[in-house]
Amino acid sequence: xxxxxxxxxxxxxxxxxxxxxxxxxxxxxxxxxxxxxxxxxxxxxxxxxxxxxxxxxxxxxxxxxxxxxxxxxxxxxxxxxxxxxxxxxxxxxxxxxxxxxxxxxxxxxxxxxxxxxxxxxxxxxxxxxxxxxxxxxxxxxx
Amino acid sequence: xxxxxxxxxxxxxxxxxxxxxxxxxxxxxxxxxxxxxxxxxxxxxxxxxxxxxxxxxxxxxxxxxxxxxxxxxxxxxxxxxxxxxxxxxxxxxxxxxxxxxxxxxxxxxxxxxxxxxxxxxxxxxxxxxxxxxxxxxxxxxx
Numbered sequence: 001x002x003x004x005x006x007x008x009x010x011x012x013x014x015x016x017x018x019x020x021x022x023x024x025x026x027x028x029x030x031x032x033x034x035x036x037x038x039x040x041x042x043x044x045x046x047x048x049x050x051x052x053x054x055x056x057x058x059x060x061x062x063x064x065x066x067x068x069x070x071x072x073x074x075x076x077x078x079x080x081x082x083x084x085x086x087x088x089x090x091x092x093x094x095x096x097x098x099x100x101x102x103x104x105x106x107x108x109x110x111x112x113x114x115x116x117x118x119x120x121x122x123x124x125x126x127x128x129x130x131x132x133x134x135x136x137x138x139x140x141x142x
Numbered sequence: 143x144x145x146x147x148x149x150x151x152x153x154x155x156x157x158x159x160x161x162x163x164x165x166x167x168x169x170x171x172x173x174x175x176x177x178x179x180x181x182x183x184x185x186x187x188x189x190x191x192x193x194x195x196x197x198x199x200x201x202x203x204x205x206x207x208x209x210x211x212x213x214x215x216x217x218x219x220x221x222x223x224x225x226x227x228x229x230x231x232x233x234x235x236x237x238x239x240x241x242x243x244x245x246x247x248x249x250x251x252x253x254x255x256x257x258x259x260x261x262x263x264x265x266x267x268x269x270x271x272x273x274x275x276x277x278x279x280x281x282x283x284x
Contacts, residue, residue: 002168002189002190002223002224002265003167003168003169003189003190003221003222003223003224004189004192004221004222004223005188005192005195005220005221005222006220006221006222006261006263007220008150008218008219008220009218009219009220009261025145026144026145027145046147047144047145047146047147048144048145050146050147052194053147053194053195056220076150077150077151078147078148078149078150078151078198079145079146079147079148080145080146080147080148081145081146082144082145119148119151121148123144123146
């Protein structure tokens with residue numbers, strides 16, 4: 001039987017904050033479905049040229065109190081980036097905590113507004129260690 | 143800055159059970175990394191022809207007590223299937239609970255051995271409603 005990967009869905013409390021976060025990273029909205037009756041929206045976002053691998057944001061208009069505070073069991077979403085230092089700097093300037101700084105020029109972890117863990121991986125060879133990242137401490141978990 | 147989707151990672155308690163579950167669905171191992179020092183394995187699995195959209199199974203050899211019992215915050219993994227009734231029948235025969243039966247011939251939800259929610263969507267047009275699915279009750283959440 002044939003199988004096709006469709007998306008990874010994550011639930012969001014504040015759609016605007018979450019879309020701003022993933023837009024910062026470089027994802028774009030590719031599809032949207034809104035249900036007046038069900039009072040929810042589904043927003044699909046993907047990197048350019050990768051419309052086949054979207055995340056789906058599920059936003060319940062009246063909130064979703066059943067959401068746990070953390071979602072470590074899930075693991076993370078992972079994205080390759082062209083310059084991990086530039087990406088982390090851009091995120092930090094926007095107020096995002098770099099939970100696992102790219103000390104090795106290769107890997108970093110941040111969290112979405114809903115505490116969804118997001119891994120960033122330098123594409124191609126790792127970069128030379130550089131400050132302030134090389135001596136920055138980790139914080140939280142991911 | 144260019145961005146590339148890499149994978150969705152989920153943590154697993156029992157690698158064998160989880161690989162059996164995703165193998166049932168039709169995913170295949172595409173890559174594996176084992177760390178003797180860190181005492182963990184990373185196993186990538188993807189549908190055939192979609193090696194670009196893998197899930198990554200993280201398995202800590204000594205267990206991972208920090209995992210919450212549920213991971214609803216995560217949302218789910220979604221896979222398109224050729225015949226949703228045949229897929230659900232096959233899973234049920236293998237002992238998997240169909241939490242949200244495909245009453246509408248279109249959508250079903252099951253859970254991996256770690257309670258990771260997995261959505262199954264009929265590819266193309268929805269199927270005609272058919273028993274036993276049409277009158278099967280939902281159980282649990284997803």
